Amino acid sequence: MKVTFCTDLDKSVVVTNCEKRGWVQVGPEDDWNIYWAGTLTCKSLFSVDSGYRMSDAQIINHFPNHYEISRKDLLVKNIKRYRRELEKEGNVIAEKGDSKYLHLDFIPVTFVLPADYNMFVEEYRKSPQSTWIMKPCGRSQGSGIFLINKLSKLKKWSRDTKHIFQPQLAKESYVISRYIDNPLLIGGKKFDMRLYVLVTSFRPLKAYQFKHGFCRFCTVKYDSSVAELDNMYVHLTNVSVQKHGGEYNSIHGGKLSVQNLRLHLESTRGKEVTEKLFDQISWLIIHSLKAVQPVIASDRHCFECYGYDIIIDNKLKPWLIEVNASPSLTSTTANDRILKYKLLDNIFSIIVPPSGFPDTRWNKIPTKEAMKDFELLIDEEIIQNEDPETSEKYGAKYSSMYRWR
Amino acid sequence: MEELKDKGMPHTSQKICDSIQKHPSYIGFIEEVQKLVSSSNVSVNNFNETLMKAMREKGIECHMKNNVFHWVASNKKYKMDSPIVDLAFFKRAQVQWDKRIHKSLNSMCSELGITLARARSSQDREELSEKWGELSNYDIDVSKYRPVYAPKDFLEVLLHLKSPNCKVYDIDPNWEFAHLPIKVKDLPELRQHYGELSRGEQILGTHTYGTLFEAERIQIGERVLAQHYAPVAQEYLKRGCPKNLRSEMWSLVLGADINMIQSEYYESLKNHTLYYDLMIDKLIIKDIQLTASNDDQYFVFEDVLYQVMLCFMRDGDILKHISSQPGYMQVILKGKQPTSENTMTFPPSGVIPFHGFTMYAAPICYLFQDPLKLYYVFRAFYLRYWHRLHRVCGHEQGIVSICLLFERLLQKFEPALWHHFREISISPIKVVFKWLMRAFSGHLPPEQVLQLWDLVLAYDSLEVIALLAVIIMIFRKDNLLQVTTLTNIESVLADISSINVIPLLQMALLK
Ligand SMILES: Nc1ncnc2c1ncn2[C@@H]1O[C@H](COP(=O)(O)OP(=O)(O)O)[C@@H](O)[C@H]1O
Ligand SMILES: [Mg+2]
Numbered sequence: 001m002k003v004t005f006c007t008d009l010d011k012s013v014v015v016t017n018c019e020k021r022g023w024v025q026v027g028p029e030d031d032w033n034i035y036w037a038g039t040l041t042c043k044s045l046f047s048v049d050s051g052y053r054m055s056d057a058q059i060i061n062h063f064p065n066h067y068e069i070s071r072k073d074l075l076v077k078n079i080k081r082y083r084r085e086l087e088k089e090g091n092v093i094a095e096k097g098d099s100k101y102l103h104l105d106f107i108p109v110t111f112v113l114p115a116d117y118n119m120f121v122e123e124y125r126k127s128p129q130s131t132w133i134m135k136p137c138g139r140s141q142g143s144g145i146f147l148i149n150k151l152s153k154l155k156k157w158s159r160d161t162k163h164i165f166q167p168q169l170a171k172e173s174y175v176i177s178r179y180i181d182n183p184l185l186i187g188g189k190k191f192d193m194r195l196y197v198l199v200t201s202f203r204p205l206k207a208y209q210f211k212h213g214f215c216r217f218c219t220v221k222y223d224s225s226v227a228e229l230d231n232m233y234v235h236l237t238n239v240s241v242q243k244h245g246g247e248y249n250s251i252h253g254g255k256l257s258v259q260n261l262r263l264h265l266e267s268t269r270g271k272e273v274t275e276k277l278f279d280q281i282s283w284l285i286i287h288s289l290k291a292v293q294p295v296i297a298s299d300r301h302c303f304e305c306y307g308y309d310i311i312i313d314n315k316l317k318p319w320l321i322e323v324n325a326s327p328s329l330t331s332t333t334a335n336d337r338i339l340k341y342k343l344l345d346n347i348f349s350i351i352v353p354p355s356g357f358p359d360t361r362w363n364k365i366p367t368k369e370a371m372k373d374f375e376l377l378i379d380e381e382i383i384q385n386e387d388p389e390t391s392e393k394y395g396a397k398y399s400s401m402y403r404w405r
Numbered sequence: 406m407e408e409l410k411d412k413g414m415p416h417t418s419q420k421i422c423d424s425i426q427k428h429p430s431y432i433g434f435i436e437e438v439q440k441l442v443s444s445s446n447v448s449v450n451n452f453n454e455t456l457m458k459a460m461r462e463k464g465i466e467c468h469m470k471n472n473v474f475h476w477v478a479s480n481k482k483y484k485m486d487s488p489i490v491d492l493a494f495f496k497r498a499q500v501q502w503d504k505r506i507h508k509s510l511n512s513m514c515s516e517l518g519i520t521l522a523r524a525r526s527s528q529d530r531e532e533l534s535e536k537w538g539e540l541s542n543y544d545i546d547v548s549k550y551r552p553v554y555a556p557k558d559f560l561e562v563l564l565h566l567k568s569p570n571c572k573v574y575d576i577d578p579n580w581e582f583a584h585l586p587i588k589v590k591d592l593p594e595l596r597q598h599y600g601e602l603s604r605g606e607q608i609l610g611t612h613t614y615g616t617l618f619e620a621e622r623i624q625i626g627e628r629v630l631a632q633h634y635a636p637v638a639q640e641y642l643k644r645g646c647p648k649n650l651r652s653e654m655w656s657l658v659l660g661a662d663i664n665m666i667q668s669e670y671y672e673s674l675k676n677h678t679l680y681y682d683l684m685i686d687k688l689i690i691k692d693i694q695l696t697a698s699n700d701d702q703y704f705v706f707e708d709v710l711y712q713v714m715l716c717f718m719r720d721g722d723i724l725k726h727i728s729s730q731p732g733y734m735q736v737i738l739k740g741k742q743p744t745s746e747n748t749m750t751f752p753p754s755g756v757i758p759f760h761g762f763t764m765y766a767a768p769i770c771y772l773f774q775d776p777l778k779l780y781y782v783f784r785a786f787y788l789r790y791w792h793r794l795h796r797v798c799g800h801e802q803g804i805v806s807i808c809l810l811f812e813r814l815l816q817k818f819e820p821a822l823w824h825h826f827r828e829i830s831i832s833p834i835k836v837v838f839k840w841l842m843r844a845f846s847g848h849l850p851p852e853q854v855l856q857l858w859d860l861v862l863a864y865d866s867l868e869v870i871a872l873l874a875v876i877i878m879i880f881r882k883d884n885l886l887q888v889t890t891l892t893n894i895e896s897v898l899a900d901i902s903s904i905n906v907i908p909l910l911q912m913a914l915l916k
Contacts, residue, residue, distance in 0.1 A: 252700060260850075267648050271647065
């Protein structure tokens with residue numbers, strides 16, 4: 001009996017990886033064991049109308065309602081709710097100081113528009129000189145994003161868009177976030193990090209962080225002056241934006257590996273602050289997942305690989321920008337191809353039980369060898385068993401964060 | 406050092422004193438001492454003793470010791486065992502080679518209708534000055550320029566070296582270096598030289614040792630830095646350097662401190678760049694574009710590399726300090742009277758970049774945010790080591806010796822592989838030469854390059870580069886034995902990004 005796989009993505013990195021494992025490609029109507037699908041396919045598969053029922057031997061690469069984390073507005077809502085709940089519980093994690101969360105202040109202040117307009121205005125008035133970034137909730141790749149430094153501009157924008165007769169666009173909701181105007185620069189340029197996180201279960205939470213990732217650099221020097229406010233090559237790090245710029249270099253694609261970023265930071269800023277930065281990143285990933293844990297349908301057939309967008313500011317504090325449920329698998333450079341190939345390989349290595357056959361009844365505790373270049377972020381099942389030996393064995397380096405829970 | 410001892414200590418100390426007195430920081434040093442003498446710490450009655458004590462406490466003694474250390478390190482001479490060998494032919498070959506390069510510079514100039522040197526227009530100067538921090542945006546077209554030479558051209562030159570002393574006929578002189586009368590270390594000697602590696606001691610950079618060992622290294626390293634004594638820092642590097650201490654450790658070992666004099670000098674180099682447009686500027690810009698700008702490990706440092714390299718190209722101190730005395734020309738600025746103030750030594754630093762020259766500086770960018778500090782560490786590294794890798798010389802650390810060492814070691818370690826190369830008539834040196842000439846920069850990932858260079862500093866020797874090249878070949882032996890064409894061999898060795906330097910070297914040297 002051979003493992004079968006199915007994909008609706010025209011991505012060689014998926015197919016080559018599956019074939020390398022000796023899996024046989026089949027169509028969506030056939031008996032598949034593993035489906036690597038786009039979110040839309042997933043949605044229709046999970047919809048009640050489809051009447052499709054997965055067997056124990058079938059797994060798929062999305063959770064049915066992943067948008068709870070991947071939609072910009074819902075992510076913010078969930079995180080806000082999560083904080084409030086912890087605060088009510090009196091949990092130390094939700095400790096506050098100076099009216100800010102001490103440990104959970106990892107997303108820029110954000111409001112949903114038009115719903116939270118009044119709240120936004122109130123916040124805006126507190127510091128009228130700051131810059132804000134407007135992002136359509138349901139889009140990606142930097143599309144529809146713009147920066148705002150005056151309330152009047154926002155008003156003008158909302159008047160203008162209403163005039164346009166495009167009902168679907170007019171209804172589109174936005175998030176408005178405080179713009180991180182002091183990003184860490186290297187060579188004078190802004191960048192953000194793309195990190196990969198694999199979740200194999202939400203209840204209990206089982207998450208792994210990929211060791212490799214990259215920084216995506218802007219092609220134009222950072223300049224926070226008003227004159228450059230509309231220059232997206234200065235402010236947006238998306239490759240889909242930058243590659244249209246005249247300065248884009250397709251050999252390196254503006255991508256520096258996270259390892260090399262770390263080397264540079266440790267060499268120039270020191271070991272302690274660098275370690276703290278990377279610990280904080282793992283921390284924010286864990287809590288962003290905890291924030292959606294109660295609302296995501298933790299279907300045993302599902303696993304998902306998220307692309308985290310993180311900005312580091314010049315005080316070496318990381319900020320969560322967004323979480324993508326379908327991070328790009330397109331390779332822009334040779335090294336990119338190697339990285340994405342490895343990513344897929346390592347994902348498959350974790351999600352498939354030692355028997356080699358997908359099985360939803362498996363306890364989803366891979367061996368350390370099977371984790372390859374993923375590191376265990378959290379496995380609540382292991383923590384719950386409170387067997388320090390097991391958690392050590394699986395290398396749960398962040399389990400200690402949960403000692404108060 | 407041997408030859409120093411021969412002439413006796415008094416002679417040496419005299420030489421050191423003379424040279425330190427000429428050093429730009431000498432005046433500041435004397436002022437410090439004078440201040441100390443007039444302080445209450447020093448008493449007339451017990452002058453000598455109290456002064457020495459005060460100097461020790463103020464760190465002046467350490468400063469002096471470091472100066473002597475750096476002087477000795479940069480004034481090491483040949484240590485040839487066979488005095489009958491005539492090394493002049495290396496010098497002659499370099500002179501010839503310099504001439505050829507100069508000729509090719511000149512012909513490139515006439516081809517492109519430009520001059521070697523001219524004053525910049527004020528408009529150009531302004532633009533350059535404005536864009537100093539982002540020179541990638543400086544508008545200049547270098548598409549017509551090409552690197553003056555590449556490693557393979559230089560290898561050709563080396564392979565054609567003919568020693569007047571050597572009359573061995575069965576050696577194909579264009580294939581290897583065995584006929585050259587240079588003594589290189591054999592394996593036991595290398596083992597002795599790289600004692601810490603060959604004894605299998607714990608060294609940072611091997612993954613098997615945990616964070617505990619790193620913490621210990623950091624603790625010791627901080628104490629070493631606090632002492633600020635260069636020889637101790639050098640000794641420290643032998644067991645690997647934590648990333649966070651490397652920049653300071655290197656600066657200390659290389660004597661690349663920054664004070665007023667250094668920063669003013671750097672500023673003057675910058676000004677020189679703003680005022681004079683040199684043909685060599687375009688060559689180095691081209692080199693950066695061909696290498697760092699396209700490299701996903703270094704592109705973020707493109708702008709700082711422009712600054713540093715442009716300054717380096719016109720640093721006259723380099724010409725003064727390179728022991729192998731590069732050739733240079735005297736050129737008159739375009740459109741000016743041939744007076745002495747319009748005449749310029751060209752290239753001012755004596756350095757003409759080859760394809761990949763930027764790679765000597767690129768990894769160091771990881772260590773510094775300040776271009777000034779980067780500049781002086783890079784310059785010190787160049788003056789102490791890198792210049793020997795792209796010049797013809799018979800020095801025991803020179804490229805010829807490194808090549809020969811590579812060959813001997815390969816022959817000794819893996820005769821089968823050596824014969825395989827003979828049979829398919831491909832010279833193994835051809836395959837690894839670019840690694841050697843660039844000290845592996847651009848070929849290994851930055852952290853690995855830095856670890857390798859730690860060892861260069863620690864043991865004050867480039868031999869480790871030849872050794873690493875041999876081990877990588879042996880590491881890929883099985884694949885190499887299966888292929889018979891140069892292209893295929895090159896593709897077996899094309900990607901060495903997964904190499905771990907320290908464990909490999911340790912494996913090779915372990916008894
Ligand atoms: N609050 C912010 N501060 C600074 N830069 C931001 C902020 N939000 C987004 N950006 C920049 O805009 C880019 C796109 O934003 P993102 O939220 O990831 O939307 P998209 O889904 O279009 O990628 C980010 O990669 C980042 O460079
Ligand atoms: Mg994004």
